[in-house]
Each structure stands twice: as C-alpha cells, then as structure tokens.
Amino acid sequence: MNMPVRLTTGDRIAETSSKGNQEKWLEDSRWYKLDLFGYEGLAETVTSRLLRQTNVEELGFRYVTYRMERLEVHRRTRNGCSSPNFLLPGESILTLADLFRKGIGPHWQAEVARQPNLAGKVHWMAEQTIRLTGLRRFGIYLTLLFEVDMLFGNEDRHLNNIAVLRRGEEFDYCPIFDFGAGLLSNVRDYPMDVDPQALVKQLRAQPLNTTFARQVKAARSVYGAQLQWAFSAADVVAALEEPLEFYAERDRVYIADRVRSCIHWQAGKL
Template identity: 30%
Template sequence: METIHIPAEAVRIISTSSKGDQSKWRVSDQWVKQNTRGYEGQAEVLASLVLTHSTLPEKDYVKYYPCEIVLPDGERSIGCYSHDFRGKLQEVTLERLFEANFTSSDSILNDKSLSTGEKFEQIMQQVQDFTGLDVRVDIARLLAFDALILNEDRHTNNILFLYNPVEKSWQLAPIFDNGLSLLSDEKDYAPGKPLTILKRKVKAKPFNSSFSKQHALYTEAAFIHKQRLLETIESSTIDFGRAKQVLLSQLNNPSFKHLFIEGSETND
C-alpha cells in the first residue's frame, strides 16, 4: 500500500456527502480521501476495480488506489487516492446545472405522482435541453452499477458534468465517488451482522430509494466481465475486508445477471 504524506501547506477540504463530512486533500495531481465512517477507501478501490473489468473506456471512470495517509502531525490513517480528471474543465453537478438554469430537480424528484421512469426521463430531457447531451444510457448504466455495489450516495451533486469554456461544450464526467457503497459505513451497517439483513437497509438515490427500480432503467447491453473480475479479486493482495464479501454476494445475485457479458458469469 502506498504511503502519502500530506504537506503542511496542503489545505484540508471537507467533502460533504449524504452521510456527513469526509476529509480530502489535493496533493500534486492526486486527490487523497480519508476513511471517516468505516472502509470507504477500500469500497472505492473495489468499485473502481469492477469498472476496470467492464466495457467502459478508461476515460469514463476514475481509478482509485488504496493508501496510508500521514498527516503533518504524524497521525496515520487509511484512505484512497485518485488522479485529477478535470484538467482545465469546469465542474458542474447535476443540481448546479439545474440551478444555473433557474430551476431545481426537486420538483421532479419529489413528485409522487411520477413513476421512476418518468422522473428519469424528465430529468434527462432537462439535461439534454441545458447541455445538448443525451446521457440516458450512461446514467441508466451508472444506476445499474450503483445497484450492484449498493451505492447509497448517488445524489444530484454526485452526478457531474464538465464544461469547456473555450469550446463552450459539455461532457459527462467519469464515474467517481463510490465510497459509500458495499456497506462501507460501519456506523450504520455494524460489522458482524448478516449481510442479508444489512443489504435490505440500504436506500438508493436519486430517482427512487429502491435499487431494483433504478437499475431496471438500464435495458442496454451487458457491460461487466464477471469471471475476469472474480479472478482479479481472488488474486488481489489488497485487503478489501467486508467490501469483498458484499461484492461477491452481489455478483451471485441473479437480479444482476443481465449486467454480465455472456460467458463471464460461469463457475459461480
């Protein structure tokens, strides 16, 4: 595991999630994140490992790596790091995109008269109107991935777009920030309790609290090489802790069979 020393001049950035704050630092071109509620770093690394065994090109997701963090005062902790993907592009979250156009996603997401699919379509149409991008398949695939890893933090500030002010063009940012997945929050999902019970407690975001209803939005081609992923997990020297158990349980759930490329789901 790599050790990253946080320079005294590095500014601690408090990143806010639906579960509270997490400390992170920008060190050169790296973003370093500290575990706060459990094993977010291990979950982040394992989630990105899933994506490296998918059909997505590398530019479409962020790779995370485990690390030990050494603070200027000598305090040590565990976390993960990634490389900055933004370059000179401007970050605009889904929520800020709506706000910049003098509206809010709340009126759609909180409308109980709308089905999950109707909420999804209305939000996606608004995004297309604002940016010219049709990201329906990309976001539906993201939600299917979230269901597989039990990501409970895909709120509207965790779906990101990048704006090029020179070319005045938009693009969907790579998949990032998957730390609150795989039951990594040990404060809410206590170690030692059966996974079957804990998994039922996890709620999805943003279109429905049900993972199954959100991942049903994805009806395109399978995109995960399951068998290759299993082989990599088993040969990895990284201690993923409970995150590994949770992912293996999810990979063996028949509900996700349509996500796995034919022939990659054998030898269960």
Template identity: 35%
Template sequence: MEKISIPTNTMRIISTSSKGDQSKWHVGEKWVKQNARGYEGKAEVLASLILACSTLSEQEYVTYKPCEILLPTGETVNGCYSQDFRGELQEVTLERLFEANFTSTDSILNNKALSSQEKFEQIMHHVEIVTGLDARAVISRMLAFDALILNEDRHTNNILFLYNPVTQSWQIAPIFDNGLSLLSDEKDYPPGKPLTILKRKVKAKPFNSSFTRQLALYTGPAFINKTKLLHQLEMHSNEFGRAKQVLLSQMNDPIFDHLFFEGSDHID
C-alpha cells in the same frame, strides 16, 4: 501500501456526503480522501477494480488506490487517492446545472405522481436542453453499477458534467466517488451482522430509494466481464474484507445477471 504526506500548507477540504463530512486534500495532481465512517477507501478501490473489468474505457471511470495518509499532526490514517480528472475543464454537478438553468431537481424528484422512469426521463431531457448531451445510456448504466455495489450516495451533486469554456462544449464526467458503497459505513452497518439483513437497509438515490427500481432504468448490454472480475478478485494484492463479501453476494443475485458477460479476454 503507498504513503502520502499532507504538506502543512495544504488546505483540508470538507467533502459533504449524505452521511456527513469527509476530509480530503488536493496534493499535486492527486485527490486524497480519508476514511470517515469505515472502509470507504477499500470500497473506492474495489469499485474501480470492477470497472476495470468492464467495457468502459479508462476515461469513463476514476481509478482509486489505497494509501496511508500522513497528516501534518503526525497522525497516520487510512484512505485512498485518485488522479485529478478535471484538467482545465469546469465541473458542474447535476444540481448546479438545474439551479442555474431551471429551479432545482426537487420539483421532479419529489413528485410522487411520477414513476422512476418518468423522473429519469424528465431530468435527462432537461440535461439535454442545456448541454446537448443525451446522457440516458451513460447515467442509467451508472445507476445499474450503483445498484450492484449498493452505492447509497449518488445524490444530484454526485452526478457530474464537465464544461470546456474554450470550445463551449459539455461532456459527462467519469464515474467517481463510490466510497459509500459495499456497506463501507460501519457505523450504520455494524460488522458481524448478517449481510442479508444489512443489504436490505441500504437506500438508493436519486430517482428512487429502491436499487431494483433504478436498476430497471438500464436496458443496455452487459458491460462487466464476470470471468475477469473473479480472476482479479482472486489475484489482487489488496485485502478487501467485507467489501469483497458484499460484492460476491451481489454477483450471486439473479437480478444482476444482465450486467455480466462471461469471457476470458484480457485476463492478466
């Protein structure tokens, strides 16, 4: 496993999720994240492995790798790292986009009179007004992926757009920040408890607390090569532990059948 030393002059950034704070550092061109509640690093690595076995291009998701983090204090902790995908582009979260151009997403997302589909459509319509992007297919596919991996942290600050100030154009950021998935939070989902019980406790975001309801927003084609994924899980050098068990359990659930296709292309 790669070891990454955090220089003493590197600022520790506190990343706030729906579960609390997580330490991360920007070291060179890498973002380094420390495990905070369990095995978030393994979840990130496994999530990006799934996407590597999909029809998404490498530019559409962030690849995470496991690492040991050598802190300036001399302590060694576990985590993961990824390359900085932003370049010269400015990052704008969905929430910031709304706050700058409308009010906030709350008036739509907290409206109990609206269905999940209606909330999704209204949010995507507002995004299109500001950015010119029809993000429906890409965002709904991401929500389907979130349902598969039980990502409980896809709040409106974890849906990201990138703005190019030179060309004054927008693009959807790659899928990133999947650490709070696959029951990685061992504080809320203690090891040793049955997966069937723990999985029922996980709540989705942002359009509905039900992963099934958000999964229904995706009506596109299958995008994960099941044959390749199972092969990669068998051959991968990283020990994914419970994260792998959760994924296999999810893959056996018929509600996700439409996300997978069988195939042997590009298995290596």
C-alpha cells in the same frame, strides 16, 4: 506488505466530501480521501478495478481509477485512497444539482416531484440535462451509472455526485466517480457483526430514494439495459487482495465476506 506512508502536514485543513465529513484534498495532481466510517478507500479501489472488466469504455464513457493509500494526517496514520485529477486545463465539474438550479431555477425539485412515476423522473433528469448541455446520450449514461451503483451497492449517488464536464459553453460526460459508499463500507450504518445478506437488503438507491432494483428498472424502461460485466468471483477475490492488506488482520475476513456477498447478491438482482 511494506506500505509507504505518504506524509502530509499535520495542520492540513482538508475539504469535505459530498456528505460533508469525509476529508479530501488535491495535491500533486491527485485527489486524496480519508476513510471515515469504515473501508471507503477499499470500496473505491475494488470497484474501479472491477470496472475494467465491464463495457463502460466500450459504451464511450470513462470511470475514475482509485488506489489505496496510507496517509499521515493530523499527526495520525490513516487509510484512504487517491485518484488522478481528470480535469483538463479550462475544465470544471458541474453537478446536476447546480445545472438544474442554474438552468431551470430554484424550484426545479418541484418539477421533478410532479413527474408521475420513477421512470418519468429519470426521463425528466436526462432530458433536462440534454436540453441544457447538448449531451444527447445522457439517458444512456445515467442508466449505466445507476446500474454500476446497483452492482456495487453504492448508496451515495445524489445529484451532487452526478455531473457533467464544462469547458466554457461546451459540455462533456464526466468520468464516473465516487464509489466509496459502496460494498457495505460504512460499518457505522452496516455493522460488521450483522450478516451481509441482511445488510444488502437494507440498501437504498439515490437519487430516487428507492430500491436499486426499482431505480434501475425505471431507467431501463426508458433507455434500455446498458451495463455488462465479465468478472468472476475469483476476480473479486483478486481485486481485494492488495487493498485488504491496509486493514487490521482481524477485520480482513469480515470485509472480504461483505464485499463478495454484496456483489453476489446485487449482481443476481441486476
């Protein structure tokens, strides 16, 4: 495949991701992110493609769409992805970490810790967000987010990756974003030479720092199951076809096997 390479200045100083290391920047109304530990761009792209075959929009919520990019940055050609800037004029993103810090105070984490169990923690986060923003369906949104993360094995859903949109004193639901830590994309933590099924068993869910199954069970016990999906194994293969072309041929069969295995095992547990 003949891929265009998007040229950027070699002197670019990129912003960093929530983990403080994956470079990203805004240009021409799109956000660009570079792969760092493996195939984050593929994980973002494949996840957003498969979300088309879910009920996220039927539930009244949105998700960010990603596409693969080949980028020349710091005088090197790198893989990455891009997504549209979904913020309207006057809008900003307010993460739950910032919302709680501003709306509850510096000791909000101690209040979370006082909750008796995981369901209590989920309920506390949802109800505090409802109180501070007026978004009455936030418990449903949060449950859906946890289910999406479980399905795709996304470990990076800390409270800086859960957010609401703010327009002055009004709030709205933020499109679901940032799937790059899913699908076993971090080959530093999840090496390519280890059986994917064994790696899936090691996954941990944020923000509750537990297994995905326990986190989702806790949310569903309060707000009910939300996510439905209609994609097949063949749809996963189709979603992988174009993004795989960006990676070394020797790695493609391993990446494809890891992605398929992750979704298969996570879907079975979900």
